[in-house]
Amino acid sequence: MTRRAEPFPLRVYYEDTDFSGAVYHARYLHFFERGRTEALRALGIDQSRLFAAAGGPQLFVVRRMTIEYHRPARMDDLLLVETTVAAITGARIAMRQRLLRDGNTIAEAELELGFLVRGRPARVPAEIAAALALITKG
Amino acid sequence: MTRRAEPFPLRVYYEDTDFSGAVYHARYLHFFERGRTEALRALGIDQSRLFAAAGGPQLFVVRRMTIEYHRPARMDDLLLVETTVAAITGARIAMRQRLLRDGNTIAEAELELGFLVRGRPARVPAEIAAALALITKG
Amino acid sequence: MTRRAEPFPLRVYYEDTDFSGAVYHARYLHFFERGRTEALRALGIDQSRLFAAAGGPQLFVVRRMTIEYHRPARMDDLLLVETTVAAITGARIAMRQRLLRDGNTIAEAELELGFLVRGRPARVPAEIAAALALITKG
């Protein structure tokens, strides 16, 4: 099955903008990260619980990210974050994300995430891999 | 009439936390600011439109703020921001805000805002003052 | 002896500004926090070492802060942070900080800090209190 995570809506606030009048370029990474957190949450994956896991902290980390900026976002904009898993291989997860405003692409990202257990790269646990497979575009 | 702005819900994300495990103390100001922006929006006051006003930029600025931190907020917390206007006098607006989690106060703020037109202190326009009066606690 | 911590210089970057053209009001808390961190470091107090202490994490937390905004800071500004300890009483430290540009006060803060050991309020350890006494204004 190919399912996309429900797009996640967010609003642009004062804090997100810079003196050029547009959203500061690093803030898009916050937006994408909120989108990933909500996509994981919708799949039943709670990052604060993973971090507090009995066997030691488990967490996702960004290894590599390419971001393309197509249009500036601005104060008060209402945006949507789309999150798709492209592939899961061992300790690596490939994701694609898009930030949209009124159907137009504001920014796009390709990411490679790693999974860490007690600070070391580890295979993505089976139940997490199975959950992510639900939003994997085949 | 005494009416409070609808409490504004927000989620704590990775970006909001610091290495101590709790939310970074400056982020609470972001949360309060989002609460004010949404309280204004609910009253029909759009800050990006004010800033683009024909007669030159109009904006609210924080003059003075006292913030009390009662309990740490943490990753994944769901919080509510309450915003009340305490008084409006000429170019100054006094506000009170609370940040709540499950009915418990996380942080409280008392603010004095100014209103600027083309960079200069100015009286709060009558229609804005009238709108703010709707969430003024008498 | 009354000694002030060496003022700490910092530069305003894109990230610090918002669409109004000035520095975002929450960023001043970052500037003050950097100033406190550098004042502590100059006194031999290393916060990452405190957090990794053998007996469990030790850290300073902000309990209460009043900040007054006098003038806007802007992109490329070179600012100075002044940090003074006003009093140390048990688990509480009162501090005063000023942010200056060319000798003019941009913002001022009064803070009450707490000290936590393993997440609980604790007396400021004697050697930290002694170090802070060096920048206490009597």
Added chain:
Amino acid sequence: MTRRAEPFPLRVYYEDTDFSGAVYHARYLHFFERGRTEALRALGIDQSRLFAAAGGPQLFVVRRMTIEYHRPARMDDLLLVETTVAAITGARIAMRQRLLRDGNTIAEAELELGFLVRGRPARVPAEIAAALALITKG
């Protein structure tokens, strides 16, 4: 001539970290941006002056960025940002940046910047191109 901009030193503060204990992944973009701003400043290019240019705002924008995260940076780390121009072609500038700690690479970035005049893509002005050529790796 092939010259590199002087590496720019910066310190990691509380604000830069997240609850995982390391620097939040979006903060590296702030560090790189500070490095670019200081590289430009060293070449006599002042971004706040460009933005206030008589003929309308001139600014650099990030069009595309690939960032690789090699090692986590942590609270109190002292880092260096290296900035090199790879190529300038019309309205596009290709840059490479590295973030180093004690000679080890923390993160690397490849960027494509655009130049905007009054919000529209424009050729990089000759004197800016000439200045950037000084830190272009041929």
